[in-house]
Amino acid sequence: MNNENKHIETEELIGKYLAGEAGAGEVAWLERGVKESPENEKTFADYKRLWIMPGVHSKMPETDLTAEWKALQAKLLLGESFAPPGSDKGEVRILKPFLRYAAILIILAAITGALFYFISKPGMKVLMASDAILIQPLPDGSEVTLNLGSKLIYPVRFSGSNRTLTLEGDAFFKVQPDQSKPFVVKAGAADVTVLGTSFYVNAKPDKPDVEVIVSTGKVSLKSGREEVILMIGEKGTFDKITGTVQKEMNEDENYISWKTRKLIFRDERLRLVFGKIEETFGVRIRALNPEILDCRLTATFDNQQAATVMEIIGATFGFDITVQDEAITVSGSNCTK
Numbered sequence: 001m002n003n004e005n006k007h008i009e010t011e012e013l014i015g016k017y018l019a020g021e022a023g024a025g026e027v028a029w030l031e032r033g034v035k036e037s038p039e040n041e042k043t044f045a046d047y048k049r050l051w052i053m054p055g056v057h058s059k060m061p062e063t064d065l066t067a068e069w070k071a072l073q074a075k076l077l078l079g080e081s082f083a084p085p086g087s088d089k090g091e092v093r094i095l096k097p098f099l100r101y102a103a104i105l106i107i108l109a110a111i112t113g114a115l116f117y118f119i120s121k122p123g124m125k126v127l128m129a130s131d132a133i134l135i136q137p138l139p140d141g142s143e144v145t146l147n148l149g150s151k152l153i154y155p156v157r158f159s160g161s162n163r164t165l166t167l168e169g170d171a172f173f174k175v176q177p178d179q180s181k182p183f184v185v186k187a188g189a190a191d192v193t194v195l196g197t198s199f200y201v202n203a204k205p206d207k208p209d210v211e212v213i214v215s216t217g218k219v220s221l222k223s224g225r226e227e228v229i230l231m232i233g234e235k236g237t238f239d240k241i242t243g244t245v246q247k248e249m250n251e252d253e254n255y256i257s258w259k260t261r262k263l264i265f266r267d268e269r270l271r272l273v274f275g276k277i278e279e280t281f282g283v284r285i286r287a288l289n290p291e292i293l294d295c296r297l298t299a300t301f302d303n304q305q306a307a308t309v310m311e312i313i314g315a316t317f318g319f320d321i322t323v324q325d326e327a328i329t330v331s332g333s334n335c336t337k
Helices: 003-018 024-034 038-055 062-077 097-111 114-119 270-281 290-294 306-317
Strands: 124-128 134-137 143-146 151-155 163-174 183-187 190-194 198-203 209-216 219-223 226-230 234-239 245-249 262-269 284-287 296-302 320-324 327-331
Touching (some): 219 245, 226 245, 296 306, 306 320, 306 327
Antiparallel strands (some): 124 151, 143 163, 151 163, 198 209, 262 296, 320 327
């Protein structure tokens, strides 16, 4: 059974639990998982709040809601069956069972898959780069550098015939060679498979495709029957809409500038330059004069701060640079194209 089906089954079980219709074995399994860590308890509490909110009368005093909520938590911790506040008056139970399940499935799908990963896969770890870029050793001795805002899910220890991880966002991997266990990164509907190499994967949810760029070694990018083999310096692309994969030479020298903090520009328009600076440093750049974006720059910046980089560009073209927190404003006249 695949992970998606397991996720759906977990959501259905939570719906049954909250409706008081789960069996004793199901209740014990779910509550055991919830009590394993404070993170699980918090996530499950969010689900329960969303479940009871439709049954709370719009005019119910805040103190009544608090009391009901405490009573609900007490019942759950004691393993008693769940009856949402107001159910004896039909405020929630007026929904037929199949409608309740449909509602809870929609809510659960919209929140997060964290509970699924923590409970149904207790041997998994979730690494999230919420506040900064993370460098993390993996169980097999490999290493991942996770870009800001990205998430990686991987097992506490690799077992079986391969080493499988799931990536949402972008990351750079340095893989420890192991001919007997291929290293597989799942990026949506695409799989990136290697034996021992270093490569970059961009699987950001808001991008129309998944990109893989090889630094060393050889990598397979595959989806369904579509597959390309990538060598050093090549880029593979998986189109999320068409399901096709293709490869070409990588022409972006700055594809891991967010990791190296090194930027190289060769007669590039400032439109592209500013975009790459934004990606690298997590800043926002606004040009008051649109013609500024057509100016061309040749320069190398190595491990310098965003403000310093922008001041150098400003001095080069005679622009005025204003830096306020993470917002940078560029003003001035146009330049020779």
